[in-house]
Amino acid sequence: MMNTTVEKKYKKIMVVEDDRGINRLISYNLSKNGLTSECVYDGLAAQEKLAREVFDVVLLDVMLPGVDGFHICKSIKDNPAAFKTFVVMLTAKAEPQDKIYGSLVGADYYLTKPFSVARLMEIVNELIDMRDKEYSVDTPVLNKKQECAR
Amino acid sequence: MRIKLYWKLTFIFCIIVALAIAAGYAYLAPHLKSYVENGVASNIKRQLFLSKDLLEALQKDKTAPIDFQASAARIGDILGLRATIIASDGKVLGDTDLTGDQLLVVENHAGRPEVKAARAGDFGVSKRFSSTVKKEMLYMAVPFSLDSGRGVLRLSVPLYDIGLLQEKVRNVVVVSVVGILLFSLGLTVFVSVFISRPLTEMSLIAKAMAQGDFSKKAYTRSQDEIGDLARALNTMSEDIRGKIESINSGKTKLDLVLSSMFEGVIVTDAHENIIIMNPSLRKLFLIDMDPEGKRPLEVIRNNAVDDMIGKIVKEKQQLATEEIVINIPEERILKVNGVPIMSNNRLEGVILVFHDITELRHLEKIRQDFVANVSHELRTPVSSIKGYAETLLDGALEDKVNAKEFVNIIYQDSNRLVSLINDLLDLSKIESGKLKMSFASLDPVLLIKKGVTVINNQAQAKSISLEVNISQDLPKIKADETRFAQVMINLLDNAIKYSSEGAAVIISAKAADGVLQIDISDSGMGISEEDIPRIFERFYRVDKARSRELGGTGLGLSIVKHIVSAHGGQVWVKSELGRGSTFSFTIPLA
Numbered sequence: 170m171m172n173t174t175v176e177k178k179y180k181k182i183m184v185v186e187d188d189r190g191i192n193r194l195i196s197y198n199l200s201k202n203g204l205t206s207e208c209v210y211d212g213l214a215a216q217e218k219l220a221r222e223v224f225d226v227v228l229l230d231v232m233l234p235g236v237d238g239f240h241i242c243k244s245i246k247d248n249p250a251a252f253k254t255f256v257v258m259l260t261a262k263a264e265p266q267d268k269i270y271g272s273l274v275g276a277d278y279y280l281t282k283p284f285s286v287a288r289l290m291e292i293v294n295e296l297i298d299m300r301d302k303e304y305s306v307d308t309p310v311l312n313k314k315q316e317c318a319r
Numbered sequence: 320m321r322i323k324l325y326w327k328l329t330f331i332f333c334i335i336v337a338l339a340i341a342a343g344y345a346y347l348a349p350h351l352k353s354y355v356e357n358g359v360a361s362n363i364k365r366q367l368f369l370s371k372d373l374l375e376a377l378q379k380d381k382t383a384p385i386d387f388q389a390s391a392a393r394i395g396d397i398l399g400l401r402a403t404i405i406a407s408d409g410k411v412l413g414d415t416d417l418t419g420d421q422l423l424v425v426e427n428h429a430g431r432p433e434v435k436a437a438r439a440g441d442f443g444v445s446k447r448f449s450s451t452v453k454k455e456m457l458y459m460a461v462p463f464s465l466d467s468g469r470g471v472l473r474l475s476v477p478l479y480d481i482g483l484l485q486e487k488v489r490n491v492v493v494v495s496v497v498g499i500l501l502f503s504l505g506l507t508v509f510v511s512v513f514i515s516r517p518l519t520e521m522s523l524i525a526k527a528m529a530q531g532d533f534s535k536k537a538y539t540r541s542q543d544e545i546g547d548l549a550r551a552l553n554t555m556s557e558d559i560r561g562k563i564e565s566i567n568s569g570k571t572k573l574d575l576v577l578s579s580m581f582e583g584v585i586v587t588d589a590h591e592n593i594i595i596m597n598p599s600l601r602k603l604f605l606i607d608m609d610p611e612g613k614r615p616l617e618v619i620r621n622n623a624v625d626d627m628i629g630k631i632v633k634e635k636q637q638l639a640t641e642e643i644v645i646n647i648p649e650e651r652i653l654k655v656n657g658v659p660i661m662s663n664n665r666l667e668g669v670i671l672v673f674h675d676i677t678e679l680r681h682l683e684k685i686r687q688d689f690v691a692n693v694s695h696e697l698r699t700p701v702s703s704i705k706g707y708a709e710t711l712l713d714g715a716l717e718d719k720v721n722a723k724e725f726v727n728i729i730y731q732d733s734n735r736l737v738s739l740i741n742d743l744l745d746l747s748k749i750e751s752g753k754l755k756m757s758f759a760s761l762d763p764v765l766l767i768k769k770g771v772t773v774i775n776n777q778a779q780a781k782s783i784s785l786e787v788n789i790s791q792d793l794p795k796i797k798a799d800e801t802r803f804a805q806v807m808i809n810l811l812d813n814a815i816k817y818s819s820e821g822a823a824v825i826i827s828a829k830a831a832d833g834v835l836q837i838d839i840s841d842s843g844m845g846i847s848e849e850d851i852p853r854i855f856e857r858f859y860r861v862d863k864a865r866s867r868e869l870g871g872t873g874l875g876l877s878i879v880k881h882i883v884s885a886h887g888g889q890v891w892v893k894s895e896l897g898r899g900s901t902f903s904f905t906i907p908l909a
Contacts, residue, residue, distance in 0.1 A: 188699055188867065190728045194706040197721065201714075232695060234862075261698035264691070282702035286709045 180297050181222065182206040185215040185241065186230045186259065191282075195228060195259075198286050202294065212236030216244065223251050226296050228289075229276075231260035231267070239274050246275035255296045259284060325515040332507035340496050347492065355485045359476065360444075363400065363459050367474045370394050370402065371463045374472060378465070387413035388422060394474075401452070401475045405434055405460075407468035416452055425451065428471075433460040437471045446478065454479065517545050521552055533560040583653075583673035585615065589666045591628055593618060600673055605647065621645065624671065627657050631669045635659045642676075651677045692858040696739055696873065700732035735870060742874040745805075746857070749881040756799040756885055760909035763793045763835055766800065767826060770807030774815065781820050785811070788827045795909040796835050802882045803906070809875045810839045810902050816869045817843035817900075834888060834905040842899035851892060855880045879904070 182199060184206050186192040192208050199206045206228075209215045212235035219227075219241070227245060231238035242256045255277045260267070263281040271279040278292050373394075377385050387404045394402040395415025404413040409429020411422055428434050436443025437460035445458045460473040517538065524535045533556050537549035577584055583600030587593050596610045596618070610618040616625040623643040631639055639657040644650060654674040660667040707725045716722050748754040771785050778785050796803075814824045818841045828837045846854060846861055853859045858873040860866040866873060883890045883904045894900035 188703065190703040190732060191699070191706065193728075194703065194710060197715070198710055261695040261702070262691075263694065263698070282698040283705040284702060286706050286713070 180204065180225045180300065182226045182228070182293070183209060183215070183218065183224045184228045185209045185212070185233065185238065186228070187211060187233050188230075194286070195289070198290055199293065202290055204293065204297070210234075212238070212241060215241055219245060219248075219251065224254050225300050226255045226257065226293055228257050228259050228293075231258060231262050231271075239270060242271070242276050243274040253300070255300075257289070257292060257296075259289070323515070324518060325511050328511035328514060329507055332510065333504060336500060336503040336507065340500055344492070344496055348489075351488060351492070352485050355488055356481055359481050359484065360457065360459070363457070363474050363476060364442075366398050366400070367459050367461050367472065370398075370474065371461050371472050374404070374463050388417075388419055389413070391415050398474070401456075403428070403473040403475070405429075405471040405473060407438075407465060407470055409434065412470070414451075428473075431458070431460075431473075433458040433473060434471050436460070437462050437473075438469060449475070452477075457481070514545075517541070517549065521549060524552060524556070528556055528559065531563075533557075581675075583675075585619075585624075585671045585673075586660075586668060587615060587628060588668045589632065591615065591632060591669070594668065603651070603653070603673060603675065604645070624655065627655060628669050628671065631657050631659050632666060635661070635666055651675055652680045653677075689857055693743065696858060697736070699867075700735045700739070703732045704729050704736075731870070735867070735872070738870065739872045739874070742872045742878060745878055746874055746881065749878065749885065754802075754885075756802060758797050758799055758886075760795045761798050761800060761803070763796050763798075763828060763837070763906075764789060764791055766796075766798070766803050767807065767828065767837065770804050770811060771826065773804070774808055774811040777812065778815050778824070781815060781818070783815050783818055783821065784823045786823055786825045788825060790828075793828060793835060794830050796906045797909040798886055798906050799882075802885070806879050806882050806904065807837075809879050810904075813875060813902070814839050814841040814843070814900075816871070817841060819843065830908060834907050836903055836905045838901050838903045840899060840901040845896040845898050845900055846892065846894040847896050851894060854892065855890070 182204055184192055184195045184199075186195065186208075187210050189210065192210065196206045196208055207218070209218060212233040214235075215227075215229075215233070216236055227241075229238045229242055233241075238258060238260060242258065245251050245254050245256055256275065257278040257280060258271045258276045259280050259282065260271075261282040268279050268281075277296070280289060280292070374385075374390065377390065391402045391404045391413030392415050394400075401415045402413075403411060403415070405428045406412050409427040411417070411425045411428055414422065414425070417425060429438075431445070432447070433443035433445035436445070441462060443458075443460040445460075447456065447458070448454070449456045455478040456475045457478055458473055458475045460471050462469045463472050464470075521537050524537050527533075527535050536556075537552045539546050539549040539553065541549075577595065577597040578599075580597060580599055583603045584595065584597045585593060585600055586595040591614060592612050593610045593615060596606070600606070601610075604619050604621070606618055608618065614625075615628055616622070619625070621643065623641065627639060627641055630636070637658065641655050641657075643653050643655055645653060652675075654676045655671055656674070657669060657671045659669055707729050711722060711725055715725060745754070767787060767789060771787055775785065811824065811826075818824060822842050825840045826837070827840075828835060830836075850859075850861045854861065855876050857877045860871065860873050880890050883906070887907050888905040890902070890904040892900055892902050
């Protein structure tokens with residue numbers, strides 16, 4: 170587990186997950202890592218929030234009431250104001266075509282349920298670190314896409 | 320131009336008869352004249368000698384001198400000829416055509432050629448112009464002994480008379496020839512009719528056969544070739560009728576099979592012209608024209624079908640299978656199997672069979688969606704269990720504030736998994752028909768009360784009152800006790816879950832039209848109109864989050880629907896948003 174640093178608290182993370190148990194699980198583990206997050210339980214609420222604010226990382230379920238996760242991911246990536254936002258898909262949709270679709274709409278990571286909490290925290294920390302070091306967004310994202318497509 | 324056999328025969332016979340008669344006449348005509356002339360001449364000659372004998376006999380009777388003029392007149396009268404008696408010096412002693420006075424002045428006949436010849440020998444003949452009677456004459460003369468030496472008896476006839484005779488004979492011949500000709504013509508017509516009539520009759524029968532009428536029979540009494548032909552025609556008619564009947568019955572069977580087939584069938588010949596197209600295919604492609612003899616593209620207007628036929632014709636592939644999609648009037652997926660019809664290694668045509676697999680594909684899609692849904696439904700609670708367990712192991716166990724709650728979540732989600740697995744097993748058993756239902760005649764009052772008792776604790780937890788408004792003497796129903804209870808519990812469970820605390824759930828029942836209808840009404844949140852048709856679908860939830868919170872699997876109503884259907888009943892819902900819902904189902908009476 171990564172060190173908790175004071176700067177991390179400034180990063181904005183949104184968890185979009187309709188299962189309250191899982192939503193709670195993720196926020197609990199994020200806060201344990203010194204990260205605060207906003208919990209959203211349906212697609213429409215997520216879109217409303219994304220229209221108003223820019224997040225650093227969005228953890229996104231696919232099968233959501235209202236608007237599905239793939240659409241939300243695409244609207245994030247299509248929004249010039251939010252181009253720095255990392256999207257981690259977190260979904261029960263585990264078919265190869267779902268993963269390909271995820272990479273097509275621009276997801277940076279694609280985790281299938283049941284997922285490992287440790288792995289999720291690793292990814293989130295990595296992305297936050299990347300943002301901290303002010304890396305150019307394009308290069309790692311391309312790499313991540315390749316990893317995701319694999 | 321078509322000439323009837325009758326006329327041909329008549330014409331030919333006429334020509335033959337006419338030629339035969341003409342040939343006969345041509346042969347006879349030149350002989351006829353000389354024959355008549357010779358006949359007349361020899362007659363005159365015989366009469367001449369007879370007359371000579373008579374004259375000589377008269378001379379021997381010396382009692383009276385002979386009156387030569389009277390003798391000549393007498394001989395001429397009897398014979399119808401001109402007789403002349405000439406003395407040895409050439410002086411005319413008597414002549415039929417001359418009077419006594421004329422005799423005295425008549426020219427001496429010694430120089431006449433026939434007289435000369437007669438005096439020189441014993442007979443003379445001559446044909447010349449008579450200066451005495453001014454006519455062309457035939458003369459014949461013979462010498463006879465006269466007291467005063469040798470006289471000459473001469474008989475003559477005008478050549479004109481012989482000509483007349485010849486004319487008469489020829490007229491007789493011509494008349495008889497014409498008569499024979501007419502008689503032959505009549506005979507010819509009769510023979511022609513006799514020969515051609517049976518042929519005409521048979522030709523009519525053959526024509527009738529060609530038009531499918533086999534009722535007529537040829538008349539077969541004669542034993543000749545025509546009789547043979549008639550018998551052969553009759554046998555052939557019978558044979559053809561038999562064959563046509565067997566072909567027709569075969570065709571009827573084929574038609575029957577093709578028209579009662581659900582699959583579409585099209586048969587073409589080797590040139591890709593349609594021979595057969597069955598009603599199912601016409602219906603599938605909305606074809607109302609007569610397709611026989613036309614090209615498939617013209618009739619079906621589908622390139623894929625046309626290409627397939629072309630490919631089979633070209634490649635003579637044993638079995639070609641393709642899936643084609645048509646959009647008229649609605650999207651349908653068709654599986655097309657095609658085979659070439661081969662006879663002695665030669666392509667005779669192509670058969671295509673169209674199976675409508677739209678429903679099959681639809682079911683497949685439903686099944687695939689269901690599998691994807693099941694996977695999702697299982698993955699969510701498992702993620703939660705796995706995630707919380709991981710979190711607890713990772714140190715949250717020490718977090719006394721949250722640890723108990725996390726374990727509680729694990730417990731709830733494992734319960735969710737258990738009920739999900741149970742529901743899935745139930746559903747799969749019901750759908751695959753493996754669920755054994757034992758139907759019995761049961762009292763619905765007891766069954767309803769039992770269901771209410773089971774769910775009562777759950778209702779009491781939410782202070783919900785279960786009101787059972789049923790008459791105590793409902794007729795018995797034919798039901799499986801356990802499955803009926805499952806339906807009651809599922810519906811009551813839903814009613815309680817979606818009702819607010821302290822509300823009432825009303826259960827009522829009535830028997831009508833051979834079924835018992837049970838209604839379960841709540842005053843809960845209700846269901847929106849667009850959701851109503853879908854709530855019996857598997858995993859369809861009006862409010863997913865709420866359903867999961869309440870421990871629903873998304874399969875309850877689907878199971879209810881299946882069980883009620885298996886009983887032969889129906890299930891439906893009436894609902895109004897914010898006012899509550901009434902779920903009703905029927906079970907047949909025992």
